[in-house]
Amino acid sequence: MSTPGTTEGTVPSGHASPNVFCEHCPTRLVLDRLSDKWVVLILARLSEGPRRFNQLRREIEGVAQKMLSQTLKKMERDGLIGRQAFATVPVTVEYSITPLGLTLASKVVEIAHWAEENIEQVLAAQASYDAN
Amino acid sequence: MSTPGTTEGTVPSGHASPNVFCEHCPTRLVLDRLSDKWVVLILARLSEGPRRFNQLRREIEGVAQKMLSQTLKKMERDGLIGRQAFATVPVTVEYSITPLGLTLASKVVEIAHWAEENIEQVLAAQASYDAN
DNA sequence: CCGGATCCCAAACGATACTG
DNA sequence: CAGTATCGTTTGGGATCCGG
Numbered sequence A, B: 001m002s003t004p005g006t007t008e009g010t011v012p013s014g015h016a017s018p019n020v021f022c023e024h025c026p027t028r029l030v031l032d033r034l035s036d037k038w039v040v041l042i043l044a045r046l047s048e049g050p051r052r053f054n055q056l057r058r059e060i061e062g063v064a065q066k067m068l069s070q071t072l073k074k075m076e077r078d079g080l081i082g083r084q085a086f087a088t089v090p091v092t093v094e095y096s097i098t099p100l101g102l103t104l105a106s107k108v109v110e111i112a113h114w115a116e117e118n119i120e121q122v123l124a125a126q127a128s129y130d131a132n
Numbered sequence C: 001c002c003g004g005a006t007c008c009c010a011a012a013c014g015a016t017a018c019t020g
Numbered sequence D: 001c002a003g004t005a006t007c008g009t010t011t012g013g014g015a016t017c018c019g020g
Helices: A027-035 A039-046 A053-059 A065-077 A099-130 B027-035 B039-046 B053-059 B065-077 B099-130
Strands: A081-086 A092-097 B081-086 B092-097
Touching: A027 A039, A027 B027, A027 B039, A027 B099, A039 A053, A039 A065, A039 A092, A039 A099, A039 B027, A053 A065, A053 A092, A065 A081, A065 B099, A092 A099, A099 B027, A099 B065, A099 B099, B027 B039, B039 B053, B039 B065, B039 B092, B039 B099, B053 B065, B053 B092, B065 B081, B092 B099
Parallel strands: none
Antiparallel strands: A081 A092, B081 B092
């Protein structure tokens, strides 16, 4: 990435450049977000347009309410999505993607596409590996 | 992705098309791999060239031997990386990326780049959020 | 409808020690 | 050098109930 082959970044302009390979670099936080299993799917959905809470819940199979609300809160904190509540009764809440989130989403949907396109090769490799 | 707005894929050719939003679709396996915290970093390193075990260990700060060998084994099973042992003494093992792994790596390094480029915006958003 | 609070289990992860 | 084995801790995440 920044400085292949080294463990700490050089300093090209101002302060230490971020380097995901460095243990305590905050960029690791971003990669950790992708570990949050649902972030990828939420980003993909919201990049198509705003969604209400239960709407998202239905569209993303298998997610528990707790995980969804937790994940949405984290993503809001990270500035990836926005949240707007309408004082209807019962209350309506709408989540939307931010410009920042959209740039990440564009990268992330490519991973999803890759998964859909190459899953068969992966499954074949697994079968072959397990045959030994 | 495949069929936005629905929960199950249509069947264009042969069998059900993969759909990451579908709960039990195997494409979820791929996304789960990215949850393996070290996969991204290993892919990035190996896409630069082959590495020996301890070489990788040194280049990826903070990884435990156990996690590294576990993760490498999974990735080999998935067909993302190759493993070659040389009967030297002591034994030498070299890991390299496969053509399949390389296509995924190209997507994944973009995420890493995004992290390095946008981390400040994320940190700022967090600070702003926490101020409330 | 949109969540928060609580409980609980399984999996991930890390540290250490040991082996071919 | 390149792992495996074991143990203990931490975290993710699902189920359920409750409240605004």
